[in-house]
Amino acid sequence: MYSTKEAMIIKEHQDAECDVFYIDMRAYGKDFEQYIERAKNMNIKYHRCLPSVEEMCNSKNLILTYETEDGKIEQEIFDMVVLAVGLCPPKDNKKIANVSGIELNKYGFCKTTETAPVEAGREGIYVCGAFSGPKDIEPLFRETLVESGLNQYLFEMANIRDHCSWVHSHEPVKATEKAKDLVKMAVAKVNLAVPLKITTSDVIRSALVIGGGVSGMTAALEIANQGFSVSLIERDSELGGNLKNVHYTLTDPDISKFLNNLIAQVTNNDLIKIYTNTEIKSVDGYVGDFTINTENSLGIFNLKKTTSFFNIINLNNTENLYDFQSLKNPQDFLNTNK
Known part of the structure; x- marks a missing residue:
C-alpha cells in the first residue's frame, strides 16, 4: 500500500x-x-x-x-528505481533494549502483551507507536480508546490527509472546505454510535477448498491428514486442473504419474468429499462460520446441510488465496474452539 x-x-x-x-x-x-x-x-x-x-x-x-x-x-x-521493503525495527533496537532493560519479541519489536499493550515489561517504561510492531492509523486510535477505558467502537475517523490534502493538493481552499465537512460528518456519525461488544461463536472444524488442481488437492490432503473433514469443489468433470495438460517437465518425463497418485490419495481419503461439475453460487457468513450455496447438474444445493459451516481456502486464483498460512499449519485455526 x-x-x-x-x-x-x-x-x-x-x-x-x-x-x-x-x-x-x-x-x-x-x-x-x-x-x-x-x-x-x-x-x-x-x-x-x-x-x-x-x-x-x-x-x-x-x-x-x-x-x-x-x-x-x-x-x-x-530514471529511478525504489526498493519498497516491509517495516523493520530500528537498527539499534537491541542496544535500546539492553540499556532500558526491556525484552524484544522474535521480530525485533518491543515485547508486549494483549492485556498490557503499552507496558514494556519493566515498571515505569512504556511503549508507543510502531516500536511495538507495525501499526495502522485507525487501530492506533481504537487502542487508545481501550486504554482510556472507553469502548473502541465509539470512534469515527475523518481522514483529512488521504481524502483532502493528498487528493486536492492543487486546490487548497476547496480542500479546506471539504475537510470541514468531513469533520462535521464524523462528529454527527459518532454522536449516534453505541458501544459494541466482541462476541465469540463456535467454529465447526471443517474446511472447504475451492479448486481441484494440484494446490487444491494438496491443501485438502494436508487438512484431512490432520483429522479434519474437507469438501473439495471443482467446476470441471475431473480433478487435476491445468496439470492435466502438462505431459512432462524439464526434470520429470512423466508428470502424469505424480498427478494420478495425488488424485488417488484425495479420492481414497474418507475425510475428503469431492464435488465435481460444481460451481459456487454464493458465500455467506464470516471467518469460521461460512455457508456455501453451490450448483451442479442436479441443481442448487446448500453445503451447510451436509457438512455445516466452513473455513474457506480459495485456490482458483493465488491472488485471492484467503490464508496461505492455513496450508502450512491449518490446525492453528481449525483447532480453536472459539
Missing part, C-alpha cells in the same frame, strides 16, 4: 510515469482494493513479476527486464 500511496503522490505533484513491480498484492481491508483501482485509473502500471536490474553506462538510467503474465520478455528504462 505504501508503494501505491507514494506513486499516487508523485503523479499528483508532477508529470511522471510510475510502475509498480510486485509479487503479492497486499491490499486488504478498509477499501484498499478500491485504492489500488484508483491508482490504476491514474495510469500507474502494475506488473506481477521479478524483474532484473542493470545500469546503463552512458546515462546511469536503469533497465528493468521482466516477464509479463502472458510469457513475453519486456524491457523498460527508468
